[in-house]
Amino acid sequence: MNVDILQRLAIEIQDFYENPSSVTPTVTAEQVREYLEHYDFQAPVPQNELFGEVMQMMRYWNIQISHPRYFGLFNPAPTLSAIVAEAMVATYNPQMAAWSHAPAANEIERHTLHYIARKIGLLPEHHSNPSGILAANFTAGGSEANHSAVLVAMAHHFPETLENGLLFLKKQPVLYVSELAHNSFDKIAKHVGLGLNALRIVPVTDDLKMDTAALQSMLTQDKADGFAPFMVVGTAGLTSCGVIDPLSDLAAFCQKHQLWFHVDGAWGGAAVFSPVLKPYLAGIELADSVTIDAHKWFNLTMGAGMFLTRHPQANAAAFNVRADYMPASQEDVAVPYLTTMQWSRRFIGLKLFMMLADMGEENFAQLMVHQTAMGERFRQKISEAGWQVVNDTPLPVVNFTHPALMEKGLTVDGVLAQLYAEHEVWISSVTLRGQKVFRMCITNFKTTEADVDFLVERLKSLLHTP
Ligand SMILES: *Cc1c(COP(=O)(O)O)cnc(C)c1O
Numbered sequence: 001m002n003v004d005i006l007q008r009l010a011i012e013i014q015d016f017y018e019n020p021s022s023v024t025p026t027v028t029a030e031q032v033r034e035y036l037e038h039y040d041f042q043a044p045v046p047q048n049e050l051f052g053e054v055m056q057m058m059r060y061w062n063i064q065i066s067h068p069r070y071f072g073l074f075n076p077a078p079t080l081s082a083i084v085a086e087a088m089v090a091t092y093n094p095q096m097a098a099w100s101h102a103p104a105a106n107e108i109e110r111h112t113l114h115y116i117a118r119k120i121g122l123l124p125e126h127h128s129n130p131s132g133i134l135a136a137n138f139t140a141g142g143s144e145a146n147h148s149a150v151l152v153a154m155a156h157h158f159p160e161t162l163e164n165g166l167l168f169l170k171k172q173p174v175l176y177v178s179e180l181a182h183n184s185f186d187k188i189a190k191h192v193g194l195g196l197n198a199l200r201i202v203p204v205t206d207d208l209k210m211d212t213a214a215l216q217s218m219l220t221q222d223k224a225d226g227f228a229p230f231m232v233v234g235t236a237g238l239t240s241c242g243v244i245d246p247l248s249d250l251a252a253f254c255q256k257h258q259l260w261f262h263v264d265g266a267w268g269g270a271a272v273f274s275p276v277l278k279p280y281l282a283g284i285e286l287a288d289s290v291t292i293d294a295h296k297w298f299n300l301t302m303g304a305g306m307f308l309t310r311h312p313q314a315n316a317a318a319f320n321v322r323a324d325y326m327p328a329s330q331e332d333v334a335v336p337y338l339t340t341m342q343w344s345r346r347f348i349g350l351k352l353f354m355m356l357a358d359m360g361e362e363n364f365a366q367l368m369v370h371q372t373a374m375g376e377r378f379r380q381k382i383s384e385a386g387w388q389v390v391n392d393t394p395l396p397v398v399n400f401t402h403p404a405l406m407e408k409g410l411t412v413d414g415v416l417a418q419l420y421a422e423h424e425v426w427i428s429s430v431t432l433r434g435q436k437v438f439r440m441c442i443t444n445f446k447t448t449e450a451d452v453d454f455l456v457e458r459l460k461s462l463l464h465t466p
Helices: 003-018 029-036 047-060 080-092 103-120 142-157 184-191 212-224 247-257 268-273 312-319 350-359 361-384 412-422 449-462
Strands: 135-139 173-178 199-202 228-235 260-264 289-293 305-309 397-401 428-432 435-441
Touching: 003 047, 003 080, 080 350, 103 135, 103 268, 103 289, 103 305, 103 350, 135 142, 135 312, 142 173, 142 184, 142 228, 142 260, 142 289, 142 305, 142 312, 173 184, 173 212, 184 199, 199 212, 212 228, 212 247, 228 247, 247 260, 268 289, 268 361, 305 312, 350 361, 361 397, 361 449, 412 428, 412 435, 412 449
Parallel strands: 173 199, 173 228, 228 260, 260 289
Antiparallel strands: 135 305, 289 305, 397 435, 428 435
């Protein structure tokens, strides 16, 4: 084994953690492809050269989402404990599909998922033996978790489809999402065979929350028209604007009409850890199922979502199979290949376990409080500078524009192009109520007041505002 390379990697991990290069790259597809041409996989490349070249490409030819001035999409900066956890997963490479192949890994995930479930309120505090009232698993991300939710909700409401498929149903199933819900539901509607038309798009009110009055009348109409409504998705932290749907109202609505209530908290669900933010998520504990991404607000490396449901039987019905080449399963344990979408399964949960254990709940909560305060600081400073904040959320996502943008001959895209060319910050844009606006999000626990102020000053000078 080449110890030099391991030492070099350790140095790079530490150095990159402290100095994650410039935020945005200057590179074209052409350049990268041309460079890669000398990798023809014929003769071996000397290891030192190979490692050095990969490190350079990763550092300078990617957007650095770990940079404290990446005010980006919901992408995290990983903690060192998460990076070490990934290296350990790679070292031991446990196969988690069958519980009996990886008792330690499977139980570490179960332990962590039950803790998360208690924080959300899906399990009572201090519940010692929650088998039978919860099914939970790690996923590749929020999309897989949302996909699982739709499959399990269908298994619950239309169990006959598991044998016969959708064609045998007398009424077509439909589900409700807000017009600002994550577009993973478009893919899911196609993948599960319901089709895009089964996805009922509920409009939002002026505050960008799902319009519950509209939801009620759409439900009434759908029932009158002979459809079979089965599910409502509320979002805790919309991707575009961070707004939280009225979760308690939606929970009550679903209970009244016997609909499956799913909360997509891919990013914002983590806010249950913040004493400041938790009250805004009231109602999430009433959900039939929850999506919450570990690779967004938990400061972990990519590839970690979570799916939790209080309907383990429907969950088992959705995913159970018989395969005689797999090891026999035990009664008292969850066997991932029988209870989740994946078969071969990597040890996704270790990084969340290690981050939480390494940091402790109180420190983790403080990071969220800090990020929320950084979002608030930006909101305040940019408003003071005469810009207009167009979303209203306690979470650190700010949508904004300037009333004189057009007057000054500028566009949102133009300003973004200028910022990207400077390599110092990254923000994005989104269209809300027909208007293209800027979007910034605090997604990095290392972002400081100075980083926030830097962005404010750059924006002010680009617009020549005082
Ligand atoms: C990011 C996001 C998703 C998708 O999650 P992935 O981890 O990217 O698959 C789903 N819903 C919401 C609200 C999101 O923000």
